[in-house]
Amino acid sequence: MKQLKKALALAALTAAMGAQAQTELTVYTAVEAEDLAKYAERFNEAHPDIKINWVRDSTGVITARLLAEKENPQADVVWGLAGTSLLLLKNEGMLAPYAPEGLDALSPKFRDSDETPSWVGMDAWMAAICVNTVEAEANNLPMPTSWQDLANPVYQGHVVMPNPNSSGTGFLDVSAWLQMMGEDSGWTFMDGLHQNISRYTHSGSKPCKMAASGETTIGVSFAFRGARLKEQGAPLELVFPSEGLGWEVEATAIVNGTDNLEAAQTLVNWSISRDAMEMYNEGYAIVGMPGVAKPVQNFPANAEELIIDNDFAWAASNREAILAEWANRYDNKSEAE
Template identity: 30%
Template structure:
């Protein structure tokens, strides 16, 4: 009887240990980087991670849908705008990490603007890449500006993600409006629509498509295009001449997280220089938020790019995001070619 009780007790203890040693992570960067973070955190802490990779817009929709019974614990990566919206809607929770003093000012500002509900983990500028072989074969001049993407010779040769699912594409939407004003910005997006061959789900997909020769131009974050260049694809990275927006990739703890202590452990760990080095190792060339993390030499140099004064608070607000996405659906996406 005693042996049976001991067996039952050890079984219960093992079950309790398993419950303590879990983390459900929603990841919104490239799959390779998601996997590298998962493996390294498991190795460093012994905590078992269940990871799901989706674009930031899709992850926001999932977190919102699960609000009454949260399944995720931590949301790591992806553009800051949907993280800001989640913060505003009370879907994520306040947390002050002891690592905050190690972070760049822009990462801390993101945390302050969201009332401590999301923090910056990397930054990267928006731009596009074009396939040099296709451009040459089809006698398309070198595109250098947003305006160049409207040229008739690029009809069905531009690819960009859908801003409803992709934070990259929402950054484009907000960028164009901030550069041109809302009316002219939407006129631009309607004209661009005629040249778009596909609105993808993932923001990085257009960079891959340009690298593979499936489209001449892929609008994406410049670091995603750099990944293709490093892999020897015939692609050139462009920082548009009119100026461009940028992202502050973010991290948030999901309100009601069932593995809260492990979510906090991951949050603190993910802000360390060692954890942030994994990006470059996974061929993701963003600028890290920890001041002590070496910036990958391949990363686009933000100081050399004409960056706009991107209004993260406005374009990350719930009301503005909903309004602009609805307007884009009604006025751009459903237009005939």
């Protein structure tokens, strides 16, 4: 009995020492909330000595928070934020350059262009239109096939899209329209679209969720959310507009000044590992390591052919002006945060 008690006490002491030795990382993210536990669990299978404390919100909110904390950073790592946001943070001197293990295996599109990159990419999310087929039939609405279709007055009051000031998905849409159509034609298109919008949402996934539940007929959202909801049985048709799709790199970076640099580097190393890429591919059809991605249910097989040639540097440098102009024109239909 004494030996058993000693063994139990030793085990408890060992566990306590292990817990005390665990490094904690504050990780800012815009990854979908339902996936955060999976990300941490998979990482901890390889690195149980590092605990992730998540701070999660929409892309615009996390970006604004990081900028507000510039002089007193609170995050150690950003794991899952739009590449354009990380370019903005890089330009502010807020990211610590680091060449993670396995960098050479990444596609050039999925890394900062500097020799020692300030950010590395994980996956790409792309725009899509979620259409509730039951509501479309009930309202005698045709199935859209293009972005321009959404400006047709027949859809008045039936369209919801994300606010680009808070949503990365909203911003990639607006940025892509301006790049595809040209700035003057892009704003003209958005003027017409605005007439059909019932509201602009805080998050990028909400319009598709609203379409899935019948709260709206059409939700401008992103493919990952629509594919998952359709898989769960929602009466959705996913439309990938003929003009091309805006998209964004979801990326990872170390915040300059972190007190946990070694652990932060460990996380970034893992974030571009093959195991991580296979995890991202469970929801995203395009990942940063060529040759890894397998088809994802309800995604088009030619996903990479549908995305536009996105000028991320242009989008990042013009982000503030684009968002200000958008708010000036359309913010009257934005929902409260």
